[in-house]
Amino acid sequence: MIGHEPTGEIVQLGEGVTKFKIGDRVYIHHHAPCMKCRHCQNGNFVMCQTWRNSKLIPGGAAEYCLVPANNLDKDTLILPDSMSYAEGTLIEPLACVVRAYKRARLIPGDTVAIMGLGVMGQMMAVLAKYMGAAKIIASDKVPFRMEHGLKLGVDRVVDYTKESFPEAVFSETDNKGADIVMVCPTYPEAMQEGVQCAGRSSRVLLFMGPKPGTMLSVDMNKIYFDEIDLISSYSCGPTETREARWLINHGVSTAEQMITHHFPLEKINDAVALSRQAQNSLKIIIDIND
Incomplete structure (x- = not known):
């Protein structure tokens, strides 16, 4: 299923999870590294095979998604109280630019x-x-x-x-x-x-x-x-997502600057069509609960 750069609320926790609690507002990276291989040890997380194999289940464009343990541990970030879910969707793309x-x-x-x-x-x-x-x-x-x-x-x-x-x-x-x-x-x-x-x-x-x-x-x-x-430069890792969260939280890049359209989940095909036109739009987000 398509959909990445998701943000949302944790509604259920797996066994042994201690870093998060139900109700936490989070950004979830669809890739996460092992932190053990030579690429990770050199800080080049996107070359890690674990990073490349990881994903969200079934994907971000869903009412609920399952976050694998490694993704949850390595690159799921709590959103500051001042950061909206919409702003949180900017973390991954801005991290790629960082x-x-x-x-x-x-x-x-x-x-x-x-x-x-x-x-x-x-x-x-x-x-x-x-x-x-x-x-x-x-x-x-x-x-x-x-x-x-x-x-x-x-x-x-x-x-x-x-x-x-x-x-x-x-x-x-x-x-x-x-x-x-x-x-x-x-x-x-x-x-x-x-x-x-x-x-x-x-x-x-x-x-x-x-x-x-x-x-x-x-x-x-x-x-x-x-x-x-x-x-x-291909994608980003845990270091850059944390830097991007800080930049967004301090107003360097804002939702008002980058997000031009919101669509409900049932109109996701319209959102994809608008994105492909590449005309009077920038970042388009799907508001799952609208």
């Missing part, structure tokens, strides 16, 4: 280019600004998302159907290029364009997963002499 910027090594003063202003791109903009980015340049083609990005602090938004994004990035940076390029689209042409946006000693990060067999052709001369790091 981890991505760790891998991209964002430092204050960096110029960040963001390709795609869906909800993840919007979160990237908000977090980059919070982390001290000197300039944020983004691309999209949907007017609603472009305008929303500007409201959240993007310095320049480019309609990539009308203007070259790499040319705009170099124009905005005195011909230096971006320090970090966040590539949200999954097609290879987007990654190629991301490399074209990159300045010297920069990092180009692939944020979403392409289809198996997707091949990439890039200018290896530019990669070599400009010392450009090509990086990917």
Whole structure:
């Protein structure tokens, strides 16, 4: 069953559970690591096979779900009293952005280019600004998302159907290029364009997963002499979810910024259809009890 990033109330506890009590308001991560393998010991939880095999039963889009013991122990978080269930659904996606910027090594003063202003791109903009980015340049083609990005602090938004994004990035940076390029689209042409946006000693990060067999052709001369790091970032672990909870609780990313639509469970197909349109929407949530 589909559905992740769930929040809810604990209504029943299994044998031996001591960290939680009935009535606790929680966020549940659908993946949880073993904390014992070499990947976990290195803090790279998403490479843990236990993490990859774990899931919620049957999934988040249900009135009730069973949380396996490891998920409950390793990455189920109590929501602060001030945090709504809706805000709690932002924990996992924001945690993915937190981890991505760790891998991209964002430092204050960096110029960040963001390709795609869906909800993840919007979160990237908000977090980059919070982390001290000197300039944020983004691309999209949907007017609603472009305008929303500007409201959240993007310095320049480019309609990539009308203007070259790499040319705009170099124009905005005195011909230096971006320090970090966040590539949200999954097609290879987007990654190629991301490399074209990159300045010297920069990092180009692939944020979403392409289809198996997707091949990439890039200018290896530019990669070599400009010392450009090509990086990917897949999901998040317990460290980042806790950081994201703190960021949300302190107003860095809010439900008002990111959530555009609420649907009751019986209209989940309408919610999925709206999400696939990728037009005048960002994060869409299912309110199970409505």
